[in-house]
Amino acid sequence: xxxxxxxxxxxxxxxxxxxxxxxxxxxxxxxxxxxxxxxxxxxxxxxxxxxxxxxxxxxxxxxxxxxxxxxxxxxxxxxxxxxxxxxxxxxxxxxxxxxxxxxxxxxxxxxxxxxxxxxxxxxxxxxxxxxxxxxxxxxxxxxxxxxxxxxxxxxxxxxxxxxxxxxxxxxxxxxxxxxxxxxxxxxxxxxxxxxxxxxxxxxxxxxxxxxxxxxxxxxxxxxxxxxxxxxxxxxxxxxxxxxxxxxxxxxxxxxxxxxxxxxxxxxxxxxxxxxxxxxxxxxxxxxxxxxxxxxxxxxxxxxxxxxxxxxxxxxxxxxxxxxxxxxxxxxxxxxxxxxxxxxxxxxxxxxxxxxxxxxxxxxxxxxxxxxxxxxxxx
Numbered sequence: 001x002x003x004x005x006x007x008x009x010x011x012x013x014x015x016x017x018x019x020x021x022x023x024x025x026x027x028x029x030x031x032x033x034x035x036x037x038x039x040x041x042x043x044x045x046x047x048x049x050x051x052x053x054x055x056x057x058x059x060x061x062x063x064x065x066x067x068x069x070x071x072x073x074x075x076x077x078x079x080x081x082x083x084x085x086x087x088x089x090x091x092x093x094x095x096x097x098x099x100x101x102x103x104x105x106x107x108x109x110x111x112x113x114x115x116x117x118x119x120x121x122x123x124x125x126x127x128x129x130x131x132x133x134x135x136x137x138x139x140x141x142x143x144x145x146x147x148x149x150x151x152x153x154x155x156x157x158x159x160x161x162x163x164x165x166x167x168x169x170x171x172x173x174x175x176x177x178x179x180x181x182x183x184x185x186x187x188x189x190x191x192x193x194x195x196x197x198x199x200x201x202x203x204x205x206x207x208x209x210x211x212x213x214x215x216x217x218x219x220x221x222x223x224x225x226x227x228x229x230x231x232x233x234x235x236x237x238x239x240x241x242x243x244x245x246x247x248x249x250x251x252x253x254x255x256x257x258x259x260x261x262x263x264x265x266x267x268x269x270x271x272x273x274x275x276x277x278x279x280x281x282x283x284x285x286x287x288x289x290x291x292x293x294x295x296x297x298x299x300x301x302x303x304x305x306x307x308x309x310x311x312x313x314x315x316x317x318x319x320x321x322x323x324x325x326x327x328x329x330x331x332x333x334x335x336x337x338x339x340x341x342x343x344x345x346x347x348x349x350x351x352x353x354x355x356x357x358x359x360x361x362x363x364x365x366x367x368x369x370x371x372x373x374x375x376x377x378x
Contacts, residue, residue: 003271004056005253006084008039008076009264010065011282014100018133018203019161021195023266023280024063032072035265035282038289040079042263045293047083050261050271054087057250061093061118066100070108077112084261086113091249093118093157096148099140106151116155117148118188124178125171128164133199138178145182155246157186162224163217164192165200166210172220173227180231185246189224190239191217218367238317238361238369255318257311265295273307275300307331308338312359313373321353321360335359342375 012027058080065073077094086092093116094109101109123129124138141158148156158179162172179187192211194200203209212220225235233241237255240248253260262269266280277298279285288295302310308331315322327335336343336354343359346352351365351372365372 002054003050003052003259003261004054004087005250005258005260006055006058006080007250007260007262007267007269008058008060008080009262009267009278010060010062010068010076011265011280012067013062013064014067014097015133015135016199018131018199019192019195021198022063025282027064027067030282031286032068034286036072036075036079038286039076039264040083041293042289042295043079043083045289046261046263046269049294053085055084056087056090057253058084058086058090058092059250060114061095064097064100064120065094066096066105070105073105074108074112077109077114081113091116091155093248093250095120096144098136098144100136101144101147103147103151106147106153110151110153115153116157117153118157118159119144121158121175121179122161123164123167123171124175125167128167128171131165132161142182145184155186156182156184157188157248158182158184160187160189160224162189162191162220163212167212167220169216169219169223173223176224176227180227186240186242186248187228187233188240188248189228191221221367236319238366252318255314257307257314270302273302275302304331308333309376312339312376316359316361316372316376317369319360321358323358325357339376346372346375 009023011024012030012032013024014027016024016026060076068076092114094114095118097120119141121141122132122134124141126137129137145156160175160179194204194209200209228241229235232243234244235241236247237251240251242248259270259272261271262276262278265278265282265285267278269276276296278295279288279297285295311327311330312322322335324335327333343352343354347354350362351368353360353362361369361372
């Protein structure tokens with residue numbers, strides 16, 4: 001199995017968002033230089049143990065990668081170029097916090113070969129930004145996009161959220177309008193999920209978190225799909241929309257159930273049929289890389305049955321669904337035979353569509369995706 005995708009985790013933030021449960025730490029007083037050195041060591045050891053002939057997608061996420069200084073971020077990007085064989089038609093994404101990437105940093109990223117930015121907007125409403133713990137303002141988004149365009153970035157994605165505390169439909173419509181005005185190439189939009197160990201979780205336990213109703217959240221999702229389609233951003237996954245040709249190659253790696261490298265504290269990888277999880281806490285991650293060369297806290301060899309299940313509940317996230325032909329080529333079995341007790345009932349309920357060449361979610365199924373996915377865990 002030739003692994004063609006790389007994820008690099010930068011766990012540092014200048015501000016901790018109230019909804020975020022990703023592996024992250026305040027950047028102040030952190031051992032950044034040492035962390036970057038050990039990330040590079042993990043890269044070198046990984047590519048030696050699991051060689052690949054080419055890499056087609058790279059994603060630097062966090063945390064907040066642009067919380068790093070220009071020099072530190074340059075060091076990380078240079079290490080990636082050094083250790084991974086990058087193909088000419090690659091996609092290289094870096095997550096950007098509005099206002100944290102000045103002209104010097106964007107210029108450096110472009111020179112290093114980064115060709116796609118994912119900007120964490122979430123909302124254009126100033127009060128909602130404060131509510132969710134973001135440290136930027138709406139004008140920072142416009143300024144960051146302008147600087148990015150001036151530096152030659154022609155592939156920009158915005159991250160949005162809906163179902164936020166006390167969010168109204170009017171507020172969400174305004175965010176969508178401002179997004180469409182930006183003329184960007186890609187949008188990822190997710191409904192708020194309350195996760196353990198977050199500020200919002202603590203507020204919810206105390207009864208101090210007022211969330212929109214499920215009906216309003218569903219209406220927001222409907223408006224999201226409707227408005228972005230008008231802006232020529234076609235939905236290709238439950239939460240992702242793109243102009244033709246600008247679909248995220250990296251995220252499609254996950255939804256197509258293909259292999260990927262994961263580098264950094266708290267990252268995950270899927271190589272040669274084995275899923276691995278890295279230590280999250282910085283001291284444990286760094287100690288493991290220093291002493292063992294690899295920071296794995298968990299390794300799981302995915303069974304044949306699990307692979308087929310994952311093919312379905314990951315692949316069904318895509319609007320195109322799961323191809324009969326692809327499933328047959330990968331597993332030597334027919335989807336309809338493998339899941340003969342699952343697909344017909346879901347089809348009868350109007351949640352799945354079987355068009356003879358693929359299985360995909362219906363419009364109704366898009367709103368009830370998790371209910372569908374769990375059925376494929378046999």
